[in-house]
Amino acid sequence: MSDADALNRRLVDELTAAGTLPDQWRTAFLAMARHRFVPSIIWVDADEGGFVPQCRDDDPLVWLETVYSDKPIVTQVDDGAAPDTGPGRLATSSISKPSIVAAMLDYLQVEAETRVLEIGRGTGWNAALLSARLGERNITTIEVDAVIAERARKALAGAGVSPTVVTGDGADGHPSGGPYDRIIATASVQDMPRSWVAQTRPGGFILALWGTAFDDGALVRLTVDEHGTACGPFVDNTVAFMWLRAQRAPRPVPPVEPTGVAESTTTLHPDVVTWDDLNASFAVGVRLPNVSKRFVDADDGTDDFTFWAFADTSWARVDVTEGASTHRVRQHGPRALWSEIEACYQWWEEIGRPVTGRFGLAVLPHRQYVYLDSPDNPV
Numbered sequence: 001m002s003d004a005d006a007l008n009r010r011l012v013d014e015l016t017a018a019g020t021l022p023d024q025w026r027t028a029f030l031a032m033a034r035h036r037f038v039p040s041i042i043w044v045d046a047d048e049g050g051f052v053p054q055c056r057d058d059d060p061l062v063w064l065e066t067v068y069s070d071k072p073i074v075t076q077v078d079d080g081a082a083p084d085t086g087p088g089r090l091a092t093s094s095i096s097k098p099s100i101v102a103a104m105l106d107y108l109q110v111e112a113e114t115r116v117l118e119i120g121r122g123t124g125w126n127a128a129l130l131s132a133r134l135g136e137r138n139i140t141t142i143e144v145d146a147v148i149a150e151r152a153r154k155a156l157a158g159a160g161v162s163p164t165v166v167t168g169d170g171a172d173g174h175p176s177g178g179p180y181d182r183i184i185a186t187a188s189v190q191d192m193p194r195s196w197v198a199q200t201r202p203g204g205f206i207l208a209l210w211g212t213a214f215d216d217g218a219l220v221r222l223t224v225d226e227h228g229t230a231c232g233p234f235v236d237n238t239v240a241f242m243w244l245r246a247q248r249a250p251r252p253v254p255p256v257e258p259t260g261v262a263e264s265t266t267t268l269h270p271d272v273v274t275w276d277d278l279n280a281s282f283a284v285g286v287r288l289p290n291v292s293k294r295f296v297d298a299d300d301g302t303d304d305f306t307f308w309a310f311a312d313t314s315w316a317r318v319d320v321t322e323g324a325s326t327h328r329v330r331q332h333g334p335r336a337l338w339s340e341i342e343a344c345y346q347w348w349e350e351i352g353r354p355v356t357g358r359f360g361l362a363v364l365p366h367r368q369y370v371y372l373d374s375p376d377n378p379v
């Protein structure tokens with residue numbers, strides 16, 4: 001057994017022992033070893049932020065150990081524009097974390113001959129796993145980036161499977177191959193494409209990560225009905241993907257401070273509405289879908305930081321001094337964004353701090369909305 005095969009078996013055994021890899025998927029994971037799909041140059045976090053390349057040829061064992069860890073691996077940065085020597089700023093393609101891949105395949109609830117459309121082929125690993133379990137004739141996979149699409153096609157062929165591979169915008173789906181029993185998206189959306197609903201047979205599922213500019217969002221499983229609408233619960237808020245290319249969240253630059261700024265203070269620490277409780281962050285994002293956020297660390301070696309919120313011409317900043325109980329707030333523009341965030345957090349607390357799993361998404365022909373507990377109760 002080669003080093004790679006031994007490491008693959010170790011990973012599969014670890015996922016099985018942790019209860020994340022259902023037995024029905026074990027054979028596919030053993031057959032479609034992850035290293036076959038990972039390019040020789042991968043991108044790892046740089047100390048100063050961003051990404052630097054790690055090459056297989058520099059140290060094949062280190063590269064293999066990285067490939068066989070339960071971690072996502074960035075396989076493209078800056079849409080391929082960064083030089084191979086780096087650095088790169090934005091992760092634009094990756095091979096997903098094995099335990100997340102296994103969990104998503106489990107959420108998909110497939111059986112023999114289930115027909116699946118995958119959006120976001122990336123390296124092709126997920127399409128290979130689906131092909132191994134369901135047969136390549138039942139799998140169609142779309143990738144928007146031509147270079148990545150071609151690399152994945154070759155990796156799939158090298159692994160001995162040939163699902164239908166399409167290069168194009170996954171937001172359009174692939175109508176000529178439909179209707180599908182399942183659509184699985186491994187890139188996130190803020191606006192669920194109606195084409196996915198139209199191309200899923202009644203009773204079929206769409207599994208996708210739905211989020212907002214404020215929050216990475218959560219995995220939602222929508223069941224499509226015979227009237228062309230889709231509805232279903234959020235099932236997992238621990239997953240994060242890159243956005244569908246046309247739906248990337250904006251990344252505004254903090255403004256040079258103008259005059260006319262409203263000053264106040266807050267006792268709400270920005271972490272409380274963001275990282276500390278993903279349920280809170282999700283709910284605030286649902287109520288404030290067009291508000292984006294950013295954290296900027298102080299450059300004085302302390303843990304102090306500034307939290308920024310942006311929406312159109314409005315912005316707010318909260319300067320946090322670690323250990324302090326009150327923080328300085330400055331807001332500018334027609335909207336008082338920090339006050340809105342505080343009000344949304346208070347709303348979430350007042351309705352009993354619901355977990356993300358109590359929310360669901362309804363996608364109708366002309367609108368889509370998040371609900372709490374029942375589609376009759378839009379948020």
Ligand SMILES: C[S@@+](CC[C@H](N)C(=O)[O-])C[C@H]1O[C@@H](n2cnc3c(N)ncnc32)[C@H](O)[C@@H]1O
Nearest residue numbers: 093095120122123125126144170186187244245
């Ligand atoms: C997290 S990666 C996918 C991981 C992949 N399923 C795998 O097994 O390696 C997300 C992929 O979605 C692709 N993507 C982004 N926008 C897309 C779009 N509009 N249509 C199709 N693919 C898209 C990205 O280029 C990227 O390769």
